[in-house]
Amino acid sequence: MRVLLRCDARPSTGIGHVVRAVALAGAVRRRGGEATLVGTVDVPLARRIVTAAGLDLVPAGEGPAGVPTEVLRSADVVHLDTYDTMSTPSDVLVSSLEDGVFGRRRADVVVDPSLAAYAQARPEDGSGLVLAGPRYSPLRAQVRRARRVRAQGAGGHVVVVMGGTDAVGAAGAAVRLALRAGATRVTAIDPAGTLGPDEPRVTALRAVDDLAQLVVDADVVVSAAGTTVHELACIGVPMALVPVVANQAESYRYAVEAGIALGLGPVHALLADAAVAARLRALVADPGQQESLARRGRQLVDGAGADRVVDAWAAALGAGPRARPAGRDDAARLLAWRNDPVTRAASRSTEPVTVEAHERWLDGVLADPSRTLLVVEDPTGPLGTVRFDARGNEEVEVSLALAPERRGGGLAVAVLAAALAHLRATARPMPSVLAYVRPDNAASLRLFQRAGFRHAADEDGMRLLALD
Known part of the structure; x- marks a missing residue:
């Protein structure tokens, strides 16, 4: 996914538009995409924020919404966060952030994270999906x-x-x-x-x-x-x-x-x-x-708004796999994945699981509201499974296993992204997500780091990572 974020920061308008764009850029990168900021950034603080985020800044120029034509050609999504009146590009997914009536325009995806958005009906203007309320507030x-x-x-x-x-x-x-x-x-x-x-x-x-x-x-x-x-x-x-x-x-x-x-x-x-x-x-x-x-x-406001917006872009583009709740019909597939030697070697418990023990475990997980078990699929079939286990009121622990036949295709980040998108869509509020990884499991450490997790602590011989 290639995203252009169109916004400005001037002394008269402040830096809020750029701060939100930087938050969205981070969410795009966590999904393995690319993000570029397009606009005029005249405020030194805003420039430092953009630089610290490692974002390329392209000056506004000729072209729809001030996006230079040569830059626009490579984009999948153009996101507008500006109150200025401007034309919008065609042949690309157009997303627009508005604050009530300020910055309102027709777009394929409309984002209104304002507190008032829940209570106010948005006039029909031919826009597509409307993401309303502070659940969609982009935060860094x-x-x-x-x-x-x-x-x-x-x-x-x-x-x-x-x-x-x-x-x-x-x-x-x-x-x-x-x-x-x-x-x-x-x-x-x-x-x-x-x-x-x-x-x-x-x-x-x-x-x-x-x-x-x-x-x-x-x-x-x-x-x-x-x-x-x-x-x-x-x-x-x-x-x-x-x-x-x-x-x-x-x-x-x-x-x-x-x-x-x-x-x-x-x-x-x-x-x-x-x-x-x-x-x-x-x-x-x-x-x-x-x-x-x-x-x-x-x-x-739970802090997951930027990722929810990017989830919506990915769904609109038809990009990436989807996660669904697991069911009893998945029992044999889940057991085969769990007992795969590579999966066992990376698990806390490395012993094989019997059919009887697995079925008891699966029945318990499916009946437990504090646990979420997902199967992630793409059009060619299942890719793997992801589980979230609650730890208190505001934290969940994530575990992931890829289908053995789908390993080696660079799909792990997309599988985790699909599961996190499901959690963001269903959790209120979004909990902190933690992962425990063996320190010698370099592949899993790279996976979680690419998905936006950071080293938080070491516990009982395991590396504890937390989703940023």
């Missing part, structure tokens, strides 16, 4: 990593984030509000460098490349109501929101109504209305309210 890997390690702060630490460029100059007012509300320490992103050094409780940062790392142990984040809301909700950080531009009004309202954020009102009221400081003071001082906001946010 560092956000999902922060979700796994989020810890409650020590008390009184407020982070202020008024967008990657703070286009309306709201950081100063938000910092003063946080101090009035009793913050013992304030860390503020101040792109314009307007905050003075005269307040010892305030640390001002001109730019932060990894926002997730900055907020992971904050008690409260005061934020603009843009794309950062989805990142904070996913991590589980209590937030107090300010709608700083018109396209944030709906997301702001729905975030407050959904109980994932405290509403502070518009920028001009931050310091003019004493009741605003009182509301924020109550949140800063109340761990119970903080926990309530954080828990609801994590339930609403």
Whole structure:
């Protein structure tokens, strides 16, 4: 799958469009595809994010949607994340991300990850598949990593984030509000460098490349109501929101109504209305309210949105195998795969399994709601099996076995991708996915690393990997 991601980052528009594109690029690569960003990136922070992701950046030019014709020829998917009005290409799958009415256009796949998308019917305009709601919010890997390690702060630490460029100059007012509300320490992103050094409780940062790392142990984040809301909700950080531009009004309202954020009102009221400081003071001082906001946010935004979008592209293109739930009719095939010598050598238990033991095991797995057993197939037949076993409320362990006759064809990543797509489509919220691999099993280690897993720990002689 070759994907072109059309977006821009300018001082007047911020970096949210590029951040979402980078998240989608990561999901494309986890499926073994290629992604290229096309557009104008004038904000230094956005340029660093693109460079850190290892993405090629092609300047916008002549051609539909500003995509140069010679670049367009090789694409399977063109994804648009821009509010600008522009023509769309033909003879290629067109995907478009919109925030309610902002950026709305006809497309083969429409993505509206806004909080308001669940409640608003989208007008019929001839578009194809519509992916609506925060389940489809594209978030980068560092956000999902922060979700796994989020810890409650020590008390009184407020982070202020008024967008990657703070286009309306709201950081100063938000910092003063946080101090009035009793913050013992304030860390503020101040792109314009307007905050003075005269307040010892305030640390001002001109730019932060990894926002997730900055907020992971904050008690409260005061934020603009843009794309950062989805990142904070996913991590589980209590937030107090300010709608700083018109396209944030709906997301702001729905975030407050959904109980994932405290509403502070518009920028001009931050310091003019004493009741605003009182509301924020109550949140800063109340761990119970903080926990309530954080828990609801994590339930609403699980971090798997980028992969769900790419799953939809792959399905629309007819690309890759599909996963289905296993059944009793698969018993003989699953036993043959389990007892294959190569499979046993890579398993925790290397002994052959008898027919009777296998049938008892299969009946137990099929009846157990905490376990998901899948068979992955393509048009030529079965490719293998993947199993997910729950470990608590928010983690599952994955295991995989390829059909012996299908080995050597480079299919393992596609098999795992199909199983993960099935899990993302059925799980609410998407759990963290872990894999245990023998340290000497180089092939399995490469497979999981190519699929986006990272080394997390070593346990009982096994390498523990976690999906980014």
